[in-house]
Amino acid sequence: MRPPGSRLRPGAVFFVLLAMALSALAVGLLMVDGIGEAIIGKRQREVAEAARDYFVAFAHEEGLAPLARALDLRERTDPGGGFRYALYAADGRLLGGARLEAREPLPASGAARLDILADGRGSPWRVLVQPLSVGGALVVYEDIGERIAFRRALVASAGVALLAAVGAVLLAALWFNSLLLRRMETLAATARRIADGDLSARTEVHPKGDVFDRLGEAMNGMLDRIEELMTGMRTVTDSLAHDLRSPLTRMRADLARAMQPDLPQDARLDAIEQAHDEADRALSTLSALMDIARAEAGLSRDMMAPLDLAALAAEVGELFAPVIEDAGQTFVAPDPRPALIVKGHELILRQAVGNLLHNAAHHAGQGAVVRLAVEDVPGRIRIVVADTGPGIAPEHRGRVRERFVRLDAARSRPGGGLGLAIAAACAKLHGGALELEDAHPGLRAVIDLPAQSLGRPPPDSVMTAP
Structure with missing residues (x-):
């Protein structure tokens, strides 16, 4: 009978493995999202800063009017790109480039994030404003909506891959858990048979020789030794009951004869001596059995x-x-x-x-x-x-x-x-x-x-x- 509380619960193991798999999936997605965003963001900032530096140098060498014409030309030839550029005068007028936002909402200098309506749809933009020493300000627009969409696609594809990997690992873990439970149940069944008194019970050992087979071999060796000791103990007990009964019976008979009041003194002493000899034989037998038991049990x-x-x-x-x-x-x-x-x-x-x-x-x-x-x-x-x-x-x-x-x-x-x-x-x-x-x-x-x-x-x- 299996004791209460010892029943194996594969369902509990499944939920533990599922929780671990979902945790691993969540951590993996967070890492992909964070690392991907950091890499893309760094690259985009480098592009925006490089374009800013180029146009600032162009303005210093050619002036504001040539820079405005160059930005208008770029806007006509490459509308709707991920990066767009605008040149504003000191009074806030748009001199050239993208007509996305008025000058007032933009920061005086540095970077900011704004929601801008472009091409009939609102989307998030990152703006980088650089005041010019020759007057006015250069604005670099970056459409981060595309970046966000790309990041989501990257996270989704990574999620699918991670989900497939976690699913495969989960199935392998469940298979291994089932195998582990079966092998352990075999050992437990052998232990229960031994506990029920079947000393001949042995666990099954497979020829492949894995860790469970080595454990089974060690357990079988232990059981062989236990059975040998138990058999020896029963043999000693039975033999003592058989072989000591005769000398003890004779010793009792000799002592009873020695206690007879009308027995001559010589016969009395002879009976006592015979009883003494029988006691010596019994003690010698017990001493020899103790020596054997200590030697076979390894206690010596x-x-x-x-x-x-x-x-x-x-x-x-x-x-x-x-x-x-x-x-x-x-x-x-x-x-x-x-x-x-x-x-x-x-x-x-x-x-x-x-x-x-x-x-x-x-x-x-x-x-x-x-x-x-x-x-x-x-x-x-x-x-x-x-x-x-x-x-x-x-x-x-x-x-x-x-x-x-x-x-x-x-x-x-x-x-x-x-x-x-x-x-x-x-x-x-x-x-x-x-x-x-x-x-x-x-x-x-x-x-x-x-x-x-x-x-x-x-x-x-x-x-x-x-």
């Missing part, structure tokens, strides 16, 4: 620090050598080698290597040879525990790395089936994997780690192992 990364992996393997091998020899087996320690400084979780690495040696001691059988080695190959670091025992059938090698999995041959021996699970979680914590291989005969258990992720030191920092 904050405890990683540089350590000598070669020295660590040698120390763990020395610790487990007596256990292997007590089992009637031969232990081959790793060869002495220069220090291999890596960044890792020392406690979990020790526990993982120890579990592999412990499993070999328990399952390889008498007379087997158990070897511990550290292999430094290009790009990889491999901690190898190999034995010459019966090994594990290929079809079971995947299962035995899971929690509480014990093969039929091992069910008669004590243990919780967590040794290989801890080693696998340790390898995963360090960015690697636990591999189980055939040793011909026997089993090779390999903690395979990427060397680069462990931060290998440069050659001059390598130390010699003790």
Whole structure:
């Protein structure tokens, strides 16, 4: 069920885009109008001032009468132009040129805007009055009605072009908005399915690999991890309910037997000791599960620090050598080698290597040879525990790395089936994997780690192992 207020509203998006488009259109038209007017006005003023200067110079050289005849000739040959000229005497009489306006309404000097009736129609004119030193005044008339009409045509054509461009952009924006909503709705639908309890839900990822596909891949990876953790938690819960019930039941039975008042003292102490052993097994199982959970969740990364992996393997091998020899087996320690400084979780690495040696001691059988080695190959670091025992059938090698999995041959021996699970979680914590291989005969258990992720030191920092 979609929560209130979360419904996508394409109509609101449309009106927002429309308002933005209209604003952009208005700004564009204002800019075209303002810039066009400024350019045309500047050009026209330059023309009017140039004509004024020319006729003023003509009057100074030839006099007023020749200038009046020249203006009359121009008026006859080019009537109705955008620029028209008139020459007035000092008393206000028109000496020559355009008969548009009497002298009185005109300014004494400078520019002004007037509405003048010409050719039977009224239109706005800009006049530029220049008094002459030889007497009288020169008037330059500019018909700005044509300029206004041209500006309107320019604005209209620009408006049509801008409207077409804005329309195209608006359609593209609506299409992109629709695409965006569809892709986001896909992600939201996946999230709703997850919220409803369907942990197998995944978002659709297209092969084109755009930003939404990358987001979908990241989301699917996150969901894979969540499902893995949830499945692991359910497995741990179910396994605890199954595997801890027996030791707790036996411990309760032993304690109940120890509480019998008529039980002999030796039998009472024996029952208490058995209950103590059962409590130790339960605590060991819980501790191992906590180690696995912390490693798989990545919570142990904050405890990683540089350590000598070669020295660590040698120390763990020395610790487990007596256990292997007590089992009637031969232990081959790793060869002495220069220090291999890596960044890792020392406690979990020790526990993982120890579990592999412990499993070999328990399952390889008498007379087997158990070897511990550290292999430094290009790009990889491999901690190898190999034995010459019966090994594990290929079809079971995947299962035995899971929690509480014990093969039929091992069910008669004590243990919780967590040794290989801890080693696998340790390898995963360090960015690697636990591999189980055939040793011909026997089993090779390999903690395979990427060397680069462990931060290998440069050659001059390598130390010699003790």
